[in-house]
Amino acid sequence: MSELLTAAQMRAIEQAAIESGDVTGLELMERAGQGVVEAIFEEWPEFDCVSQDAGGQPPDLRHISGQMKRAVVLCGPGNNGGDGFVVARLLHERGWQVEVFFYGDAEKLPPDARVNYERWSALREVMSWGDLHIRDAYEDDEECQILVIDALFGTGLTRMMPTDTSEMWSGFMPSAMAHYSQVRGADKFVAIDFPSGVCSDSGKDFGALPTHLTVTFHSAKPGHYLVSDGGNYGGVTACNKVVVKDIGLGHADLGDRTSREALVALTGEKRIGRVVASLVESPSAYLEKWSEEHKFSHGHAVILSGGPGKTGAARLAARGALRIGAGLVTLGVPPAAQQEVACQITALMLQRVGDAQAFEKALEDQRLNALCLGPGMGFERARELVPVALRSRRATVLDADALSAFSEDPETLFERLHEQVVLTPHGGEFARLFPDIAAQLHAPPTKGPAYSKVDATRAAAARAGCTVLFKGADTVIASAEGTCAVHAAVYDRAAPWLATAGSGDVLAGFITGLLARGFAPKMAAESAAWLHVECARAFGPGLIAEDLPEILPKILHKLDG
Numbered sequence: 281m282s283e284l285l286t287a288a289q290m291r292a293i294e295q296a297a298i299e300s301g302d303v304t305g306l307e308l309m310e311r312a313g314q315g316v317v318e319a320i321f322e323e324w325p326e327f328d329c330v331s332q333d334a335g336g337q338p339p340d341l342r343h344i345s346g347q348m349k350r351a352v353v354l355c356g357p358g359n360n361g362g363d364g365f366v367v368a369r370l371l372h373e374r375g376w377q378v379e380v381f382f383y384g385d386a387e388k389l390p391p392d393a394r395v396n397y398e399r400w401s402a403l404r405e406v407m408s409w410g411d412l413h414i415r416d417a418y419e420d421d422e423e424c425q426i427l428v429i430d431a432l433f434g435t436g437l438t439r440m441m442p443t444d445t446s447e448m449w450s451g452f453m454p455s456a457m458a459h460y461s462q463v464r465g466a467d468k469f470v471a472i473d474f475p476s477g478v479c480s481d482s483g484k485d486f487g488a489l490p491t492h493l494t495v496t497f498h499s500a501k502p503g504h505y506l507v508s509d510g511g512n513y514g515g516v517t518a519c520n521k522v523v524v525k526d527i528g529l530g531h532a533d534l535g536d537r538t539s540r541e542a543l544v545a546l547t548g549e550k551r552i553g554r555v556v557a558s559l560v561e562s563p564s565a566y567l568e569k570w571s572e573e574h575k576f577s578h579g580h581a582v583i584l585s586g587g588p589g590k591t592g593a594a595r596l597a598a599r600g601a602l603r604i605g606a607g608l609v610t611l612g613v614p615p616a617a618q619q620e621v622a623c624q625i626t627a628l629m630l631q632r633v634g635d636a637q638a639f640e641k642a643l644e645d646q647r648l649n650a651l652c653l654g655p656g657m658g659f660e661r662a663r664e665l666v667p668v669a670l671r672s673r674r675a676t677v678l679d680a681d682a683l684s685a686f687s688e689d690p691e692t693l694f695e696r697l698h699e700q701v702v703l704t705p706h707g708g709e710f711a712r713l714f715p716d717i718a719a720q721l722h723a724p725p726t727k728g729p730a731y732s733k734v735d736a737t738r739a740a741a742a743r744a745g746c747t748v749l750f751k752g753a754d755t756v757i758a759s760a761e762g763t764c765a766v767h768a769a770v771y772d773r774a775a776p777w778l779a780t781a782g783s784g785d786v787l788a789g790f791i792t793g794l795l796a797r798g799f800a801p802k803m804a805a806e807s808a809a810w811l812h813v814e815c816a817r818a819f820g821p822g823l824i825a826e827d828l829p830e831i832l833p834k835i836l837h838k839l840d841g
C-alpha cells in the first residue's frame with residue numbers, strides 16, 4: 281500500500297533523512313527539481329528536443345523549436361519556490377528561455393531555497409511579481425507555447441491564497457491571474473508538489489490555481505486524492521494528474537508493522553502528528569491469501585430485506601454477496617414480501633424474518649456469520665432488527681435505512697456497535713449520524729492544514745467504535761483504532777457512472793460477502809470498494825447497479841492471474 285503523508289509527516293521524514301547524514305536538504309531540493317523536469321518530459325515528450333519519436337524521427341517542433349522553448353516559473357517564499365529555482369536552472373541548462381517571477385522577500389527565504397535563488401540570480405535576473413505582465417511580450421507570437429511552472433506554495437500553505445483584498449497582492453494579483461487564465465488554453469501548467477492554493481492534508485480549496493500536471497515527491501499526500509466540496513477547485517480537480525517522483529528518501533520497511541509504527545521508527549513519535557492514511561490498491565494479495573486459508577469455509581451471509589415493493593435493494597446486495605464468494609446467501613424477508621422475492625431469486629435462499637423474535641431465532645444458527653441490514657429496509661424494521669443483529673456480535677454491515685433510522689438519536693446506535701461492524705454512509709447519511717463532524721468537515725477553511733475527510737472519517741469511526749466507510753468519488757475507510765485508507769475513483773480510475781441508483785446496495789453486499797468469507801472488517805471494506813470501482817470501470821458508461829455483481833467474476837479471474 282502507498283502511504284498518503286501529511287505535510288507534517290513529509291517534513292518529519294525529510295528532517296530525519298537530513299539528520300541521519302544520508303542526504304542534505306539541498307540535495308533533496310535538487311532531486312525534486314530534477315523529478316519535475318523528468319515528469320514534464322515524460323508527460324510531453326515533444327518538449328524534450330533530444331527525444332525522438334517511435335519511428336526515430338525528430339519530434340514535431342513547430343511550437344517549441346529552438347528559442348521558442350519558453351518557460352515561466354512562478355516562485356514563492358518557501359522551499360516550494362526553492363524547487364522552482366532548481367527547475368528554472370535545469371531548463372535553462374537545456375537551452376530553454378526561462379523567466380522567473382518571485383513572490384516574496386529573498387532575505388527571508390529558507391536556506392536551501394536561498395541558495396537556489398542565488399544560483400539562478402547568477403544566471404539570469406529574478407523578476408519581481410509585479411513584472412509578471414512581461415509575458416505580454418510573447419503575445420504577438422501565437423505559435424509559442426509556454427510552460428508555466430507553479431512553485432508558489434506547496435505543503436507549507438497555511439492560509440487562503442492572497443486575493444486582491446490583500447494589501448501585498450492588490451497591485452499584482454488581479455492582473456497576473458487574469459493573464460494566467462487567458463493563456464491557460466494554449467500553455468501547459470505544471471504544479472510543483474501541489475497546485476498553489478490546494479491544502480495538502482485535506483485537498484480543500486484555498487484559492488487554487490488549477491494545473492495540467494502535478495509532480496509530488498516521495499509519496500502522494502491526502503490532498504492529491506481527496507475531492508474538495510467547497511470553492512472552485514481543490515484536491516483532485518486542481519491537480520488534474522499526479523506523478524510521484526522518488527527523491528531518494530528511502531521507503532520505510534513496513535514488514536509486519538503498521539505504517540504508523542514504521543513512520544514512528546523512522547522519524548520519532550513526536551513528529552508523526554495526524555493519522556497516516558494509505559491508498560487502497562488492488563486486493564489481489566488478500567484474495568490470494570484468503571483462498572489459501574479458507575478453502576473450505578466460504579461463510580453464510582444474511583441480507584435483511586424490506587417489505588413488498590421494497591425488496592430490490594436487498595436483492596442487489598444479496599447478489600453482490602454471492603458473486604464475491606460467500607458460500608451461501610440468505611435473504612431474510614418479512615412474510616408479506618416472501619412471494620415477491622421468491623419469484624425473483626434462484627441461487628439465493630429465502631427465510632421469513634418478520635420481527636425481532638424471528639430474527640433472533642434465525643440467528644441461533646451459528647453458521648450464519650455475516651449480516652447486512654439497511655438497503656430498502658424501512659426505518660421501522662431497521663429500528664427493530666438492528667439491535668438484534670448487533671447483540672449477536674456477528675460481522676455486520678449497516679447501510680442506508682439502518683443508518684438513517686437512528687438519525688434522531690445516534691447514541692442509541694453507537695452504544696450497541698462493536699468492532700465487527702462496518703457502517704457505509706454516503707454524505708447525507710454521514711451528516712445525519714455525525715452532524716457535528718460533518719459541520720466541521722464542510723466549514724469553509726480558514727487556515728491550513730484544514731480538517732479533511734480523512735480526519736472526519738477517523739473521528740466517526742472512533743466515536744462509533746467500528747469501521748466506517750464514507751462513500752464518494754473519494755471513499756475513505758477508517759477503523760475504530762484510527763487506521764485509515766483512501767480509495768479514490770479518480771484520475772485513471774475515475775468511474776463517474778458508478779453514481780447510479782442501487783450501486784451502494786451492491787457495495788454493501790460485496791462487503792458482507794467478504795465478511796462471510798472471513799475478511800476482517802476494514803479489509804473487507806477496502807477490498808470491496810476497490811472491486812466495486814473495478815467492476816464499474818470494466819462495464820463503462822451505461823452501467824446500472826445490476827451489472828456490477830454480474831461483471832465481478834471477470835475481475836476476480838483477472839486478479840487470479
Ligand SMILES: NC(=O)C1=CN([C@@H]2O[C@H](COP(=O)(O)OP(=O)(O)OC[C@H]3O[C@@H](n4cnc5c(N)ncnc54)[C@H](O)[C@@H]3O)[C@@H](O)[C@H]2O)[C@@H](O)CC1
Nearest residue numbers: 294309312358359360433434435436437438439440441473
Ligand atoms: N519536505 C520535503 O521533504 C521536501 C520539500 N520540498 C519542497 O518544499 C515545499 C514545502 O516548503 P515550505 O515548508 O517552505 O512551504 P512552501 O514553500 O509551500 O510555503 C511556505 C511559505 O509560504 C508562506 N505562506 C503560506 N501560505 C501562504 C499564503 N496563503 N499566502 C502567502 N504566503 C503564504 C509561508 O509563510 C512560508 O513562507 C514542498 O511543497 C516541496 O515543494 C522539496 O524541496 C523536496 C523535499
Ligand SMILES: Nc1ncnc2c1ncn2[C@@H]1O[C@H](COP(=O)(O)OP(=O)(O)O)[C@@H](O)[C@H]1O
Nearest residue numbers: 706751752753769776778779781782783784785
Ligand atoms: N463520482 C463518483 N465516482 C465514483 N464512485 C462514486 C461517485 N459518486 C458516488 N460513487 C459511489 O457510488 C456508490 C453510491 O452509493 P449510494 O450513495 O449509497 O447510492 P445508492 O443508495 O443509490 O446505492 C458509492 O459506492 C459511492 O462511493
Ligand SMILES: [K+]
Nearest residue numbers: 430433474476
Ligand atoms: K506549487
